[in-house]
Amino acid sequence: MSCFKTVFSKAKARVQSWHKTDFVAKNVREPIFGNIITITVAESAAYRIVMQDVRIGTLPPYTPYLLISIVAMFEAVLGPLVAWLGYKTRKRMMLGWSLGFMLISFAWFVIPPPDSHEETEFCDSVKPNAVIIFTALSLRTAVRVVITVGVAICLCLARVASWSHCIAYIDDHEPDRTSIHFGALVFSRVVPLMFGYKMLTGIVENTIMLQVLIIALSTAWHSYKIYFNVPNPTRQLTVAKALPPMEDRGFFRSLFRVLCNILAMSQMLAMGILVTALWGFAYNEEDIIKTNYNIQPIGQIVEGNTELLQYALALISVVYVGYKHSAPIRSEYEIGRGLRHVFKMTFLAILLYVAIVVLPPCKKGHVAGLEDGLYAHPQCSLQCGCVPKWKEYSPVCVVDTMTTYLSPCEAGCTSSFTMENLKIYANCSCAGPSGRVAPGACSYPNCTSGFNLHRALFTLILTFSMLAFQTQGMVILKSVDPRDKSIAMGMMWSVVAATAYVCGNNIFLSIALKTCSWYTGEKCQLYQQRFSYIIGFTCASLAFVSLGVNLVARAYLRTKRRNADRPERREEVETD
Missing domain, CATH: 1.20.1250.20 (MFS general substrate transporter like domains)
Known part of the structure; x- marks a missing residue:
């Protein structure tokens, strides 16, 4: 038993020696920087989960706007409170919110999968698209929404608390260089918010498990860095800064x-x-x-x-x-x-x-069916009875007449093939004798420079x-x-x-x-x-x-x- 206690004491002393005693602002910022990125990507993933149900009609189309406002209300009300809590133990709060964020993400493991919904872009398909109209809220969808909104609220509160304690901790000990660290956290929030929905959270469309695993591993690593690299404020830090008093901080x-x-x-x-x-x-x-x-x-x-x-x-x-x-x-x-x-x-x-x-807008040429700001189905594809996909807009070009149709179905196309790695739509009723159209609007060459300038x-x-x-x-x-x-x-x-x-x-x-x-x-x-x-x-x-x-x-x-x-x-x- 004494031998065991000796080994345990040595191991404990060894682990405690890993703790940093000198304050280095970068060591405080880096794990929070990573957590803010992970939280922002997770928020984008939550938005995608909601959109899965909106796309198949199990939620009304205004749901994203409504849920964004609801989550924001919780952040607006509780944000100051979670930022204030733990002002005496900032390291413990940053670590606690990091671990809490990791644990709450596991709630997505129990989220029911979305209803299956197949879509086609062709005219006269054997399996036509279903009409996307919200009728009633099912129990499965309600469970998905409740779990997703609950996780999203926790994500927002974890972001606010982590950000607030990190910035306050850095400014207490290194106030003359806080601007650098504040700018880094701004970047970690804004850019993933703009970019995350487009690319970083595409895995949500395939599997939730992979996304949760990535979040868990990333957050676990950042929690490890907080625990060992961030000095405990109760210890005697090797900095010569007068810390704010603890009195009158209710x-x-x-x-x-x-x-x-x-x-x-x-x-x-x-x-x-x-x-x-x-x-x-x-x-x-x-x-x-x-x-x-x-x-x-x-x-x-x-x-x-x-x-x-x-x-x-x-x-x-x-x-x-x-x-x-x-x-x-x-x-x-x-x-x-x-x-x-x-x-x-x-x-x-x-x-x-x-x-x-x-x-000045680019010259978009003739767009079939689009007149005076309103769209009507072209006559040449009316027999298709196109039931649109959730994102039906996918312009194609009839090269013979340089006419743009807003989707392959709107152009009356029934099939496609590949020629030299280029996708070509065939048997299109609006394409004349050739029956072929090319993906992309006819105005694409004219509009590329304007798009790049945009x-x-x-x-x-x-x-x-x-x-x-x-x-x-x-x-x-x-x-x-x-x-x-x-x-x-x-x-x-x-x-x-x-x-x-x-x-x-x-x-x-x-x-x-x-x-x-x-x-x-x-x-x-x-x-x-x-x-x-x-x-x-x-x-x-x-x-x-x-x-x-x-x-x-x-x-x-x-x-x-x-x-x-x-x-x-x-x-x-x-x-x-």
Whole structure:
């Protein structure tokens, strides 16, 4: 027994020696950076799970908008609380939320599989498509929705808590370089949110088990790094920084101080409005591209690696701005300079939102059935009685007449074959004697340059918006009482959730409902030309409002500093 105790004591001492005792901000940021990416991809996966049921008609088409708003409401209400809890034991809270996130993801193991639904793109198919119309909510679908929404709420709370405690912990111990780490976390949130739905969560369509396994392994590794690489705040860290006092840090007292901080609340509001603009444009970008360029972006060769390279620009810019506002270049963060930077980035975003939709559209040529912004089935394929797929929009080109049809079924095609690795549709009633059509709109060569310019402008919008978010977050962090850093971050996420995903979500839904050109079943396949203009100018208007809030904050800061200088001048005069 004594031998066993000796071995156990040595093993325990050996494991304890792995714990870091020196504070290194990078060691705190890296696991949280990874967890934020994993959580964001998991949120995109949750959205895909809901869309599986929407696509086959077991949920109504407005369900994604509704559930996004519901989850955002929970985040808005509980965000400040989970950010405040555990302010004395930040390492334990980061570790606990990391492990909790890993465990909650296992709930997807018990989720029932979606109902099977086969789709065909051909006319006169032996198995025609089912009509996608929601009739009633089944028990299986209800269970899937409840589990998915519950997991999504836990994901949001884990993200808010991990982010808040990480930033507060870093700023407590290394405040002169927080801007770099804050920018890294902004990048870890924004880019996977834009990119995750398109590529990173495609495995959801095949198997949930693989996705849960990836999440579990990734989170387990990050939890290991938190446990060993992040020093415990109760130990004597080798840093010479005066930590904020622990007195007077109750939830309501801290919340009241943050709510009364005009500068911090103004930046939260400005950030929320700017996030609304970016979210609205990114969420509808696929439909904007279809409307302006007759291109279906999902699955195109131009996506994927090219898009990753575009996001590299955002990463480089965020890192550059982070170093520019950190030591040794600047000994401390300057709020006034930060507000000027936010003004510049927001102003550039406004110009780009306008430019991306007012650029001259490409010549799309003749699109069969599309007249005066409304779509009617072409006469040559009426006998098909096409029952559309969930994503019926898949343009094809009759080369003989240079006419674009919006899908192979709409062109009356009954089969396809491959010629030199190119897919060709055959036996098409709308294609004349040859009966063959090529995939892609006839205007594709004309619209490629415009599409590429659109992607470049959107990359700049994303970059400038991220730079604004980075600086706004730093202004919030540096303007609040040092005791309220984590709850201020929670309030930031609360305002963003309420502004962008509750209010803004409904604004863009109403725009989509009023500008549909081709409506099939319960899905809008193509929007009117004015759709892209309305989305673009709405986003520009929101960014303009954010700019106005920032101007008010700058005026308030000047007035506050001017009033603070007056008593000092009076004392100098009295002394003289």
